[in-house]
Amino acid sequence: MALIRDLAVQGTQMFLVVLLAPFVTGLIRKMKARLQRRQGPPVLQPYRDLLRLMRKDVVLADNASWLFRAAPYLIFAATWVAAALVPTFGAGLLFSWSADLIAIVALLGSTRFFLTLAGMDVGASFGGIGSSREVMIASLAEPAMIMIIFSLALLARSTQLSTIAEYMLSPQVGLRVTLGLAFVSLVMVGIAENSRIPVDNPATHLELTMVHEAMVLEYSGRHLAVIELAGSLKLLLYISLIACLFTPWGLAPVGAGWQAHAIGATAYLAKIIMACAALAIFETTIAKMRVFRVPTFLGAALMLGLLGTLLLFVSRGL
Amino acid sequence: MPIGILLWCMFALLALALAAICIATRRYATPILYAASALICGVALFTASVNLIAGSPATLAFPLGLPWIGAHFRLDALSSFFLVIVNLGAMAASLYGIGYGQHESAPARVLPFFPAFLAGMNLVLMADDAFTFLLSWEFMSLASWALVMAHHRAPETMRAGYVYILMASAGTFALLLAFGLLAGPDGSYGFAAIRASHPTPLLAALVLLLALVGAGSKAGLVPLHVWLPLAHPAAPSHVSALMSGVMTKVAIYAFIRIVFDLLGPPQWWWGIVVLMLGGASALMGVLYALFQTDLKRVLAYSTIENIGFIFVGLGLALAFRADGFEAAAALALTAALFHAFNHSLLKSLLFFGSGAVLTATGQRDMDALGGLIHRMPITAFAVLAGCFGISALPPFNAFASEWLTFQAILLSPELPQWGLKLVVPAVGALLALSVALAAACFVRLFGITFLGRARTAAVASAHEADKFSLSAMLALATFCLLAGIFPGFVIDAIGPVIQDVIGAHMPTQASVPWLSIVPIAQSRSSYNGLLVFVFIAMSAAMTATAIHILASRKTRRSPIWDGGFPDASPVLQYSANSFAQPIRRVFGAILFRAREEIAMPPPGDMSPARLQIHLQDIIWDVLYVPIASAVGFVADRLNIFQFLTIRRYLSLVFVALVTLLLVLAIWR
Known part of the structure; x- marks a missing residue:
């Protein structure tokens, strides 16, 4: 019985994140539009966009290789696996032990590996500029993320996401300096990793500022749909990650019953809406940075993470 | 008796070297000699693996060498493990050589030294007294030097050979002094006698520093690395693979043998020295690699990065051991040895790939290549696997060892000394940074070389490598994937080594359900390469099937879009230097004093604008x-x-x- 329930939780979670991901993107767009006193597209527009892209033909460049065609599926699959392992409404994921937080971050690293290669595949300048900027951003965001993981793992004495979430729910957490540092740093990393303002602008096609859009410029049809979905999924993954690490309230503990999971699901939806609102307000109030200001931004995230880790090495109580 | 078989194998290799002198110029010599050495290495590999899993230490003495010492050989778990690394790499290189050697312009300069080099490396691992060790070490150095000098007329090869022989002699000299100090005034050069004696702390510290210079310079530890990126690329590619993938591991072996085995209990500050050198090597190595445009030099610098990674593991093991945390020391040492194994596979694979590119196009400069995925699909596939693996991404092998290293770092707040408490997180940050940069470096390597459009005509008409080279590359790629999917088996195989050296070992992984690896406890951390691989494969297959059923399946080919203004010439594509430009601006300005000089002609002047990049090698x-x-x-x-x-x-x-x-x- 317990196995069936765990399997059900894991399966629901796996398909829930894919179904919710475009909604999150649509919600942020809608909120931003309203904040800018525009009507904005409906919240469900991303779903329609995906369906429309699916129906269209794929236009491939003459010299696109098999890697270009395989990359969208690999990117989506790795993002999906990572997203399925982050607790959303219940901590008792059946396969949570198959990859800890370091492995989840590395899975996102492998999606970036293929995305940057796909950007370089046809040999166009836009793809090159996107890939080259993306690896620069990643070269700072990834170590910052590892440092955040170190701080959390030192506190919870585990790199398992479910164990860390349980620790965060327990009363022994308290208010800690390191948690504050890790939270700020994680938000900064999340903004950079998801190509949001001020690091990148998801709505732009201006070459001076493009990063993510430049890499996927050559994609069309179903390939583009899969990549867009993977992008939304990654955003949802970061929102779930921050929610489960820093606001784990309502998260159904391991082995909880159906009611707890229902409460967890409601709490999760509320958290998503809050996160979308926060992101929309933040993006509306801030301007995009120059590309070479980004290293300073991410360097700050890295230093905050390192500071948190150092403090924990010095004393477990901080 | 395994040690007897192994010594017979070495004898056979030396005989092969002699035979090669006589027949090297014949046309049939290349395949026969490489096939023979592959066979011998295969036998040695089998013997060593059997001995690693189920063997007990055995010794053998020969009345050779110095009359009052003789030559002593010993085979224990540590040497068996490194014999596996060496002979696996050697077997792959020999197999690759059967095809690659056909293109060699001067086979007589390569064939005799190749088996001698292999024998030298093997003998270092089996030596049981200082004299035999140093003799084999120098034999290995000189044989590899001769191989580096194979194309001795090229000016950069001459410089590489000069710097290499200077650094190799200095390294051997440091090791000679280290063994002199270890042997003490009585001159007991046998390892058994050295193990029994206990040097004073001052003497032990001196030996550690000398071992760091001697073994570290051979391994390519910063700041003793200067010869490595010159010498490794200068050799023929299968020898580069051996030097980078395997010979550096022999140096790691020498360090472990001297510091962990012969020197007795460590001091806590030894860990700090090794950790800092390792962290510096990891970051500097990968940054150097990012700024090179020569394919083989990128790989050579990446070796320095990985050696840094291994030394961080060794430093952690020293620190834990000095403070009596045996289980944690076992974890750190396992991570280091696992990474050594992974790196030997990955780096050999990548050097083979660069050799295949070199024979097909005559080019090592990335900025002259491009689009090879169309002309050399199988090579491209194997190199892609190598690049993915060496970027430490799951489910490949280097991720598992990197993951173990991070787990060991997370245990280190237990260490009581303040120095270690401050150095370990800093080194952890350096490692995290270098892992991320390594991924950037290998995206750049693969993207510029194999993707995009061909930048020269020679590249556009390149041909796929021969089937021996391809089979060697594919075999190594398969091993990399297998070691990543089943890391537990590799960890268990390393177990006896760790038990010998530290006196404790990691929990047996084969009994963990679902073939996960669990370094300490399930609640603490676990990773399952197999499941991650299966999950990715399944969800990719599911998505692809669903999309192909539900969505439009039509595909059209058309010219490149590129925002409506595609570049006319393939030369205008992103190049290796322009790809690294953002990272050069972020990291290079301080560490390398990177400068860009733009010469813009005045208006009306039709001469082209020029951009020059100046990098300074500060260590040099x-x-x-x-x-x-x-x-x-x-x-x-x-x-x-x-x-x-x-x-x-x-x-x-x-x-x-x-x-x-x-x-x-x-x-x-």
Whole structure:
């Protein structure tokens, strides 16, 4: 019985994140539009966009290789696996032990590996500029993320996401300096990793500022749909990650019953809406940075993470 | 008796080297000799693996060498493990050589030294006294030097050979001094006697530093790495693979043998020294690699990065061991050895790939390549696997060892010393940074070389490599994937080594359900490469199937879009240098004093604008240039001794003799 329930939780979670991901993107767009006193597209527009892209033909460049065609599926699959392992409404994921937080971050690293290669595949300048900027951003965001993981793992004495979430729910957490540092740093990393303002602008096609859009410029049809979905999924993954690490309230503990999971699901939806609102307000109030200001931004995230880790090495109580 | 078989194999390799001298110029020599050495290495590999899993230490003495010592050989778990690494790499290189060697312009300069080099590396691993060790070590160095000098007329090869032989001699000299100190005044050169004696702390510290210089320079530890990116690329590619993938591991073995085995219990500050050198090597190595455009030099610098990674593991193991945390020390050492194994596979694979590109196009410069995925699909696939693996991404093998290293770092707040508490997180940050940069480096390597459009005509008409080279590359790629999917088996195989060296070992992984790896406890951390691989494969297959059923399946080919203004010429694509430009601006300005100089012609002038990049190798300028000029200065001053009369020479000899006798008289 317990196995069936765990399997059900894991399966629901796996398909829930894919179904919710475009909604999150649509919600942020809608909120931003309203904040800018525009009507904005409906919240469900991303779903329609995906369906429309699916129906269209794929236009491939003459010299696109098999890697270009395989990359969208690999990117989506790795993002999906990572997203399925982050607790959303219940901590008792059946396969949570198959990859800890370091492995989840590395899975996102492998999606970036293929995305940057796909950007370089046809040999166009836009793809090159996107890939080259993306690896620069990643070269700072990834170590910052590892440092955040170190701080959390030192506190919870585990790199398992479910164990860390349980620790965060327990009363022994308290208010800690390191948690504050890790939270700020994680938000900064999340903004950079998801190509949001001020690091990148998801709505732009201006070459001076493009990063993510430049890499996927050559994609069309179903390939583009899969990549867009993977992008939304990654955003949802970061929102779930921050929610489960820093606001784990309502998260159904391991082995909880159906009611707890229902409460967890409601709490999760509320958290998503809050996160979308926060992101929309933040993006509306801030301007995009120059590309070479980004290293300073991410360097700050890295230093905050390192500071948190150092403090924990010095004393477990901080 | 395994040790007997292994020594017979070495004898066979040396005989093969002699035979090669006689027949090297014949056309049939190349395949026969490489096939024979692959066979011998296969036997040695099998023997060593059997001995690693189920073997007990065995010794063998020969009445060779110095008359009052003889030559002692010993086979224990540690040497068996490194014998597996060496012979696996050697077997792959020999297999690759069957095809690649056909394109060799001067086979007589390569064939005799190749088996001798293999024998030298193997003998280092089996030596059980200082004399045999140093003799084999120097034999290995000289054989590899001869291989580096195979194309000795190229000016960069001459420089590489010169720097290499200087650094190799200095390294051997440091090891000689280290063994001299270990042997003590009685001159007991056998490893058993050295193990039994306990050096004073000061002496032990000196030996550690000498071992770091001796083994570290061979491994390519910063700042002793300068020869490595010159020498490794200069050799023929299968030899580059051996030097980078395998010989550096022999150096790691030497370090472990001296510091962990012979030197006795460590001091806590040893860990700090090793950790800092390792962290610096990891970051500097990968940054250097990012700024190179020569394919093989990128790989050579990436070796320095990985050696740094291994040394961080070793440093952690030393620190844990000094403070009595045996289980944590076992974890750190397992991570280091696992990474050594992974790196030997990955780096051999990547060097083979670069060799295949070199034979197909005659080019090593990435900025002259491009689009090879269309012309050399299988090579591209194998190199892609290598690039993915060495970027430490799951489910490949290097991720598992990197993951173990991070787990070991997370145990280190337990260490009581403040120095370690501050150094370990800093080194952890350096490692995290270098892992991320390594991924950037290998995206750049694969993207510029194999993707995009061909930048020259020779590249556009390149042909796929021969089937021996391809099978060697594919075999290594398969091993990399298998070691990543089943890391538990590799960890268990390393178990006896760790038990021997530390006195504890990681929990047995084969009994963990679902083939996960669990370094300490399930609640603490676990990783399952198999499941991650299966999940990715399944969800990719599911998505692809669903999309192909539900969505439009039509595909059209058209010219490149590129925002409506595609570049006319393939030369205008992103190049290796332009790809690295953002990272160069972020990291290079301080560490390398990177400058960009733009020469823009005035309006109306039709001459092209030029962009020049200036990078300074600070380590070379700060450390080696002063040493070289000091040596030059002293040599100039001492030059007068070359032109003395015979009377003055005789009186000099007389004065020297009297001084030495006086010293002896006062000493007694």
